[in-house]
Amino acid sequence: MAQLKKKLKDxxxxxxxxxxxxxxxxxxxxMxxxxxxxxxxxxxHFTIWEEALLExxxxxxDEFDDKVLAAWLDVIDNVIERMFAALDEARMIAS
Known part of the structure; x- marks a missing residue:
């Protein structure tokens, strides 16, 4: 559990x-x-993770509202897209 907490914090x-x-x-x-x-x-899998994190x-x-939700969605979706874009770019370079 300690390792999972550290990964979440990271x-x-x-x-x-x-x-x-x-x-x-x-x-x-x-990376x-x-x-x-x-x-x-x-x-x-990221969709499931995102839903759990947002929940x-x-x-x-205590300050959660639509604005906070939108900010979280923007940041999380941006990171996920960058992860997959980097993989797609690497695949294109390798071929």
């Missing part, structure tokens, strides 16, 4: 860094894309 930090345009985030997201590809994680935010964030 993921939330990465999402925040992505939203702020932190240095090195693009490379980190690309995550490669890891998830190797594990055969598909887009539909947790809704439950524990």
């Amino acid at each position: 993921t939330l930090f990465m999402l925040a860094e992505s939203a702020e345009g932190g240095p090195g985030v693009k490379l980190y997201i690309e 995550l894309g490669r890891i998830h590809k190797r594990l055969n994680v598909q887009r539909r 947790a935010v809704k439950t524990y964030d």
Whole structure:
């Protein structure tokens, strides 16, 4: 459980860094894309993960509203798209 909590904390930090345009985030997201590809994680799995994460935010964030939801969706969807785009680019270069 401790390892899962750390992974969640790292993921939330990465999402925040992505939203702020932190240095090195693009490379980190690309690396995550490669890891998830190797594990055969598909887009539909991210949809399930996103729904669970947003349900947790809704439950524990007293300031949760439509604006907060929209911000989370924007950041999460952007990261997921970047992960898959990096994989698609790598595939195109390799072929």
